[in-house]
Amino acid sequence: MFKLKFGLKIPYKNKMNKIPQHIIDQVRDTAEIYDIVSEYVDLKQRGNNFFGLCPFHNEKTPSFSISPEKEIFHCFGCGAGGNSITFLMDYEKISFIEALEKIADKYGISLNYEKNKTSLDFFTKLYEIHISAEQLFINNINNSSNKNIKEYFYNRGIQEKTITDFKIGFANDSWNDLFNHLKTKFSSDLINKSGLFINSKKGTFDRFRNRIIFPIRNKSNKIVGFGGRDISGNDPAKYLNSPETQIYNKSEILYGLPESKDLIRKEKTAFLVEGYMDLIQLHQNGIKNIVASSGTSLTIEQVSQLKKFVDNVFIVYDGDNAGRKASIAASYNLLRGGINPKIIEIPNQQDPDSFVKNNGINNLHELIKKPLDILTFQFKYSNYDLNNSSEKSNLTKEIINELIKIDDEIIQTDMIKKMAELIKIDEQFLLKRFNQVLINNSKIQTIKIKEKSNFNLKERELIRLLISGNKKVFMLIKKNFSANSFKNILLKKIGFYLYENEQIKKSSKLIDIFETKENKETISELLFSFKDFTEKEDLETAIECIISLEKIEIKNKLETQRINLKEIEKQGFDKTETLSNILKLRKQLDELNLKQNKLLKEIK
Template sequence: YSRESVDKSGLFGKGKQGVVDRFRSRIMFPIMNRSGKVIAFGGRVFESEDPAKYMNSPETPLYRKSEVFYGYHKTAPAVRSAGSAILVEGYMDFLQLVQAGIENVLAVSGTAFTTRHAVQIGKITQKVYLAYDGDEAGQKAALRAGYALLQNGIAALIVQVPEGLDPDDWVQKKGVDIVRTGIENAVPLLNYHLEITTAIDLPAVERSNLVKEILEEIASIRDGIIRDDLLQTLANKLNINEREMVKQFRNAVSRKRRPSQLQESKQAAPTLFITVVQKAQVEIISALLTSFRDVKELVQNNIDLISEPLLNKTARLLLEHGSGSTAAVLEEFRDKSERETIARILMNGHNVNDPQILVQECLQTLKTQPVREKIQQTRLKIRELEAAGKDTSAVILEVGQLREQLRLQTENDQ
């Protein structure tokens, strides 16, 4: 192999005597892409004085840490079937849970959870249980991951792993039934945040600072329903007047916008695609742009599922002009705002390891998300009827029928 290939593989490092094995004296965990091909490794120290307990492959042309979940190729079907994912930090956490019979698990491969992770996980589920280590570092990491999920429209619940344990230890010492109960008793992210900070008992100044910190996170959530629910919960839990809460929230939003306000005022704001369905359509266009031959037929056969007019037009133009046709596509958009929106999408295209699998998952989202949204709307209707003291049996039956429709649709696509 050439020296360039050796360096790019991520398997070797530079020592005093030349090239050395990066993972010497370590137990190896292969990290695979969505189709089960090895793209990287994690290594746990074994019979060595090395202070670094775990070591991961560096980023390579094949391995992008912010997009990869350990075990995805094995457990993604279980995640879809369960309607939720249990997210853990480490390889052993993942392996112990799956071995114990809890299969809808994903691991972040020992790296920080990012917005890209949230986008990827949002393609297969809209609910995530965070089972991070039961120490202070694990609590902080769970909060960061939880807010990233909420900011991408995904429900985040915290599994309270006992202090001093990680999910691996928890399963081995307490048994799988206790762990399942812990998952069932998971608490919403905001409730957990207020609980571990003992927010209600904090002095006024510290409580005010905590509220501002939380509002900064909520200000980044675009989904109005999620945002309003969190604001109401925050006001109720801390006995804060709702008017004061709204005032503080507006201040937080203003602080978020201020750095880019001058620039934004000079140009028309491009269209934002922020819903699950819209994001899936953008991902399809990105795959079409970077992996045209691999996904052309798949996109062509399902072009009508791209329901956003602007995105549908873009996809059709890419199919018509072929790969490398960015300039030709942009010339078809006369409106300045539309052209800027599409330019941003086309310029931000990123290569993925398995474009066909990515597009298949996005298409499945486009087929099933309308049913999921209808289920959510029907559940809200049940709550309204219950509050009014009216009969809910017909609506409950409708939810059951929709869930069965969703199950059959998911099975047919797998």
């Protein structure tokens, strides 16, 4: 990796030097950020920029913006930012090279490099190991010795086509079947980090044994993990999922989303179930706009993904106490995310899979016609005795504590009115109680956004001017302000890079110079805040910034000398040298005023 001063690195110059630099530049310069981002985010034009809901955090009001002119994106809510390449890297969780390949394919650019196994990116290999594992599991389920596994599905009404469509597999009842399949293809380090194995003093063993296997895919349709269902009836863990890895974050995954997102987007409605079999059964029976939370509580991250596609979600969880509690929790999370939840009552302790198997899909459709709102459902299945004043008060507190987390006054008001009707209590009393809790819990309502960068405004302004594209402004700054004069480390790095690479076709290229996500986001914030001015205005601003920064430096030194003078006088020491230093610094301040006037005359 090529390094500049202060540890500056250029990530696109990979160690193998497989992709020529001019090709990388061509891909970056050809890419249009609107073309890339609009495939994932619904964008609306506002002035010169485009805005949409941020794909990296949950929000209801668009704070995510792209600038086609600067070829960058930035979220004013969570701070995410970068260019076309970093957007794909962050959104799809892929490497720099993979993002480059994706953009090159889109624009028909040949990267002119030979892929070989030893140079593949670590994340690419992680995805590959899961693909190889999936193929083994599929081969296993289709093996004649495992006919009983297919019979298990047939007995539950699951057809052969459905098994094939969802690429359902089987892990043999073996401690090392998968390990032996992969050990000659992948390194031990990769195997250990894949999450597919358990390491002990006795060796490495397959995590999934004697289980039906459901491949788990991310929003880009890449396999990131597996879910395994025990069929022996002897394992206390009925379901077992892959642990979290560098490519698998459980809280972000919605099972079935890659298969259903197009229809979900079209219908603006999704059905939400808990388990793999629930989803597969309903999908086979015609409910295609469906996702599963994969046995975990619905997370805010999952809600954020749904919000990109839907306005309404039908919650079809299990009909037992645990399922009902999960339905209530999911409903409040959906409301917080700006989605309207509708709860379907599955009767008699059944799950959606068994209900459809026993009663048919038509009976489920009848239940779908009669959904319950969150409060009606919560009151109906509450464990509180509503004839008891104390328990009624506790339920009220529980609901209000959820309502204050919803950032929508209309929803809050409507739900308080509904609660007053259900609990048979004065609405104004509930409003008063709600407002009191809101005041006491104001921190809950506070939106936590990334702390704004505390860069010196003058230094930030100089960076803006350096990348403005005006040669005259650039040379004035370079001549009168060294890169080493920047006090902020990041701005100093940018300054050194700009001075060494004067011609930058796209300011977004700066983002690729830095490796850390925080630095990339900071640079996108700086780039997004910049506006174009006339050459004369920029020259005047550059002079003012340079002189001001030099004055700040001298004034700081002057203050230090004054403090020293007081201490010297207090101790009765000779103060001649200190007084001389103070006079020199004052003279430098006067000279700076003359320098400023001279520079201003030169640009007239």
